[in-house]
Amino acid sequence: MVEVKLLGAWGSPFSRRVEMALKLKGVEYEYLEEDLNNKSPLLLKYNPIHKKVPVLVHNGKPIAESLIIIEYIDEVWEGPSILPQDPYERAMARFWVKFLDEKCMPAMWKAFWSTGEEREKNKDEAIEHLKFLESEIKGKKFFGGDTIGLVDLAANFIAYWFRIISELVGVELITDDKFPNLSKWADEYINSSFVKENLPDKDKITAFFNARIRAPDETKYFPKA
Amino acid sequence: MVEVKLLGAWGSPFSRRVEMALKLKGVEYEYLEEDLNNKSPLLLKYNPIHKKVPVLVHNGKPIAESLIIIEYIDEVWEGPSILPQDPYERAMARFWVKFLDEKCMPAMWKAFWSTGEEREKNKDEAIEHLKFLESEIKGKKFFGGDTIGLVDLAANFIAYWFRIISELVGVELITDDKFPNLSKWADEYINSSFVKENLPDKDKITAFFNARIRAPDETKYFPKA
Structure with missing residues (x-):
């Protein structure tokens, strides 16, 4: 069994x-x-x-x-492929998910939770990283092509969690005018029926990060740890 | 072609x-x-x-x-497998190389280049990480088993570069008595004929890090970047 x-x-x-x-x-x-x-x-x-x-x-x-x-x-497991079949495309998918977790996530996170000049510097850094993603997603429905793949799954924090935090803390990063393709991807991703029913409740996530704003030292961690 | x-x-x-x-x-x-x-x-x-x-x-x-x-x-490319064939073993290999690069390397690096109390704290952290490696290599010739695999290639900095730095800065981390299995692996690795002929010259590496000790701000980067 x-x-x-x-x-x-x-x-x-x-x-x-x-x-x-x-x-x-x-x-x-x-x-x-x-x-x-x-x-x-x-x-x-x-x-x-x-x-x-x-x-x-x-x-x-x-x-x-x-x-x-x-x-x-x-x-x-059998079923739809999550990574591309072609070794070069597979290497590229691995490259982007590493980039997402090691560069984009920390930079955006720091931009959200810093203030003043420090925040501006962090925003600039995050935007530099996001430009590469913007260019990667251009002309495609998903990072995986026509269907959701590894990079889309990994970028989920950009499409959902970080949009919520962005509103809460008042730091705009992925706006329609600056990152039209990334914004479109995020909409596409969270609204695809399959993803939609598997996202955590928005009110609960909002409450979680609201608590973080009120007591930054006590809830300093991402839901991760 | x-x-x-x-x-x-x-x-x-x-x-x-x-x-x-x-x-x-x-x-x-x-x-x-x-x-x-x-x-x-x-x-x-x-x-x-x-x-x-x-x-x-x-x-x-x-x-x-x-x-x-x-x-x-x-x-x-054909030839000897670098990652294990079994999916679970492959996942474990990926786990260890991520652990090496994200945990062991930065902790050891910080222990080398800090001083005083800060160094002691960093050493303790590095040792905590190294204990997991010590236990993983126990009873095996290489992390890959009988032959060199992904984890051995990734751990190369522990076997060679970091031993040289360790001597230079006088911070002992992987000693024979504290980490007998890891020490044995490091010897085995750098002395296997295939690896030996592909390591950079010890004097050149020593000179590189010696320069770092003399001018820490100007040569603050690992050869990496």
Whole structure:
């Protein structure tokens, strides 16, 4: 009997990436919600190094790190391909997701949660990164082409979470006039029926980040950790 | 005609990872040395986002980021496998190389180049990370098992570069008594004939980091950038 469990957190874009991948492949799984303020013994056992969600447990064997989990899912289960078949295209997809997590996410995050001159500098940096994404998505429906792929799943934070924070903190980054293609992609992504039904509730996410604004030191982490 | 070019830097462990992968596969390539203080128009054209080595150019198409390049090489060329065949083992290899680059490398680097109390704190952090590696390599010749694989290539900085820096700055991290298995692996790795002939000259590396000690602000970068 195949047994698939996902340890996740409702508000984490990293967990949601993996959930989307499982759903794209039609994999049945048991979802276990983690309380990140009081991590379960199971999470600490399965991800002793990072102690973070998501963790996929397949027949008792754990895998951590959302992008690594998604590659595993794509390799193990039949169904629509999440990574491109062509090795060069696959390398490019890996390049963009690394860029998203290592450059875009931290730069945007810093722009949101800094103030004054520091914020302006961080905004400029974020915009420099986003220009590369804008140019990559131009002329395509999804980063994956006509269908949702690895880069779309990884960019989910831009399409949903960061739009909400952007409004809350009053930092405009991906506007229709400056990033028309990226904006269009974000609309397309969150409104595609498959994604729509798998996004966390907007009011709950808003409340989470509102709490962060009120008590920045106490809720300084992304839903991730 | 297949054309493979590698833009690299002699002292960069990231470049050396890719060179090792090409040699493991027996791929013929043209090597182009980059002067990182005066980057070539070719490097800026092929890696406009990061402007870093290594870049592999295969039939005119560029790929950046050492670990992404190695996966590409493994997928495109015949020869000994660099990543494991089994999807779970492959996921684990990806996990460890991410851990090496995102956790071990920065923590060790900070321990080397800080002082006083700050250094002690950084050393403790590095040691915490290294304990996981110590336990992973225990009982195995290489991270890849009996033969050199992705994780060994990625851990090259621990086996060679960081040992040299460790001596230079007088910060002991991977000692025989604290990390017997990791030490043994490092010896095994740098002394395997295949690796040995592909390592940069020790005196040149020593001179490079000696310069860093004398003028920390001017040569603050790893050979990487």
